[in-house]
Amino acid sequence: MPGMNRPVSTVPTAALQALKDMLGPGGWLESAADREPYEIDFRRLHRGNTPLVALPDSTARVAGVVELCARERIGIVPQGGNTSYCGGATPRPGGHEILLSLRRMRKIRAVSAQNDSLTAEAGCVLAELQAAASAVNRLLPMSLGSEGSATLGGIVSTNAGGTAVLRYGMTRALVLGLEVVLPDGRVLNQLSALRKDNTGYDLKQLFIGAEGTLGVVTAATLRLFPQPAAVATAFIGLGTPAAAVELLGSLHEALGDTVTTFELVPRVALEFTGRHVAGARDPFGEPHAWYVLAEATLAAADDAFVARFEAALAAAIERGLVEDAVTAASGAQRDALWRLRETIPEAQAKEGASLKHDISVEPARLPSFIEAGRALLERLAPGARLVAYGHLGDGNLHFNLSEPAGGDGGRLAGQADAIRRAVHDLVAAHGGSISAEHGIGQLKVGELERYEDPAALDLMRRIKRAIDPHGIMNPGKVLRDSE
Ligand code: MLT
Ligand code: ZN
Numbered sequence: 001m002p003g004m005n006r007p008v009s010t011v012p013t014a015a016l017q018a019l020k021d022m023l024g025p026g027g028w029l030e031s032a033a034d035r036e037p038y039e040i041d042f043r044r045l046h047r048g049n050t051p052l053v054a055l056p057d058s059t060a061r062v063a064g065v066v067e068l069c070a071r072e073r074i075g076i077v078p079q080g081g082n083t084s085y086c087g088g089a090t091p092r093p094g095g096h097e098i099l100l101s102l103r104r105m106r107k108i109r110a111v112s113a114q115n116d117s118l119t120a121e122a123g124c125v126l127a128e129l130q131a132a133a134s135a136v137n138r139l140l141p142m143s144l145g146s147e148g149s150a151t152l153g154g155i156v157s158t159n160a161g162g163t164a165v166l167r168y169g170m171t172r173a174l175v176l177g178l179e180v181v182l183p184d185g186r187v188l189n190q191l192s193a194l195r196k197d198n199t200g201y202d203l204k205q206l207f208i209g210a211e212g213t214l215g216v217v218t219a220a221t222l223r224l225f226p227q228p229a230a231v232a233t234a235f236i237g238l239g240t241p242a243a244a245v246e247l248l249g250s251l252h253e254a255l256g257d258t259v260t261t262f263e264l265v266p267r268v269a270l271e272f273t274g275r276h277v278a279g280a281r282d283p284f285g286e287p288h289a290w291y292v293l294a295e296a297t298l299a300a301a302d303d304a305f306v307a308r309f310e311a312a313l314a315a316a317i318e319r320g321l322v323e324d325a326v327t328a329a330s331g332a333q334r335d336a337l338w339r340l341r342e343t344i345p346e347a348q349a350k351e352g353a354s355l356k357h358d359i360s361v362e363p364a365r366l367p368s369f370i371e372a373g374r375a376l377l378e379r380l381a382p383g384a385r386l387v388a389y390g391h392l393g394d395g396n397l398h399f400n401l402s403e404p405a406g407g408d409g410g411r412l413a414g415q416a417d418a419i420r421r422a423v424h425d426l427v428a429a430h431g432g433s434i435s436a437e438h439g440i441g442q443l444k445v446g447e448l449e450r451y452e453d454p455a456a457l458d459l460m461r462r463i464k465r466a467i468d469p470h471g472i473m474n475p476g477k478v479l480r481d482s483e
Contacts, residue, residue: 067185086441
């Protein structure tokens with residue numbers, strides 16, 4: 001009912017008709033078959049319902065939709081490429097919320113080599129943006145496994161991470177400006193490539209990583225960098241995660257901040273990709289317990305760069321830190337090494353049921369966390385396979401479990417809550433985060449309540465109420481909607 005602090009539980013037919021009229025032909029979908037792909041997340045863990053998929057093609061139309069929904073107190077679920085890991089872009093069951101897809105907002109508004117910036121609309125796919133930057137001889141350093149489908153609005157709204165955070169930071173570090181439709185339909189225009197702007201609160205920061213709960217990101221201006229002229233890539237075999245942490249320190253000492261990627265891969269993940277990914281093969285003759293995919297890049301051409309990288313690895317072998325290493329001698333070899341890391345999620349999916357935990361601890365504490373986690377999981381889920389891989393340079397691991405080889409008849413799924421609780425308690429005991437880069441969505445609302453500092457939670461709830469007083473923006477995501 002208008003006036004109440006909660007969205008309506010039934011979307012009135014007249015409001016749906018008004019939305020359709022405003023969106024025009026091609027601007028909405030309504031049949032069950034057309035809605036279906038928007039109502040389920042890509043991992044098929046979350047399924048909801050919506051009476052209408054709105055497909056606006058401009059900021060003005062997004063503003064029109066939001067303004068009408070604000071008036072009628074209708075909940076709105078923004079969605080980009082639908083690659084969320086936490087159900088953040090999936091409507092809840094009940095059909096109470098309209099789905100606002102940004103897919104038709106595909107314009108690249110400006111690319112400037114002089115400003116080292118790119119301004120694009122929310123529905124642009126990351127791979128297109130990388131290509132647009134490269135066309136003006138610049139680098140957009142966001143690098144995600146899902147870059148062929150993830151879109152800019154979702155990337156900004158989840159503050160996405162990926163495999164170049166070590167050097168370039170999370171999405172937040174790359175955003176210079178934002179355009180946001182606020183929950184009352186006004187447009188907050190802070191699109192600019194300014195590097196310095198200390199005029200009051202930096203409001204754009206509120207919307208980065210807010211998962212659409214404070215407004216709809218419709219466009220963003222991103223920082224660009226010089227394109228690398230020299231690239232050195234290695235796949236490295238070693239005995240322990242502690243050796244990997246130490247190796248990162250010595251590569252930093254030898255190569256400075258040119259180290260862009262430092263990804264941990266356990267033996268079991270290499271076995272998974274070998275079994276399920278066409279063309280993936282173990283680059284070594286002997287197995288190693290752990291591997292690292294490391295890459296360093298330099299903007300200025302330097303024939304000696306790869307040799308310096310190889311010398312740093314040779315020194316690490318000499319010290320007994322590294323057991324073996326191969327470096328890429330061509331673009332094709334580089335791609336083959338990257339595939340061994342990037343295809344782990346799809347290979348793990350083919351190994352049967354799995355549980356995912358997106359955790360981070362300070363890098364120096366990762367080795368002890370991994371050991372304690374392994375012991376814990378052996379006790380809780382004997383036979384299940386620990387697949388701990390990911391962004392070691394950022395202290396962020398996907399601390400995943402796969403069901404025992406041959407299956408366990410759904411036992412792992414039945415234990416999911418208990419295992420998640422135990423892993424997250426261990427993360428908390430190590431001073432870490434229970435969501436390093438995938439967000440909260442609807443999956444981890446309870447986990448956020450359990451582990452977040454109460455003062456921080458209180459501030460989050462106050463910010464939500466101040467900006468979205470009727471609770472229409474992505475209700476029930478990040479924060480419970482009764483709050
Ligand atoms: C990755 O690092 O591969 C992604 O974050 C996906 C995943 O967690 O599996
Ligand atoms: Zn990741």
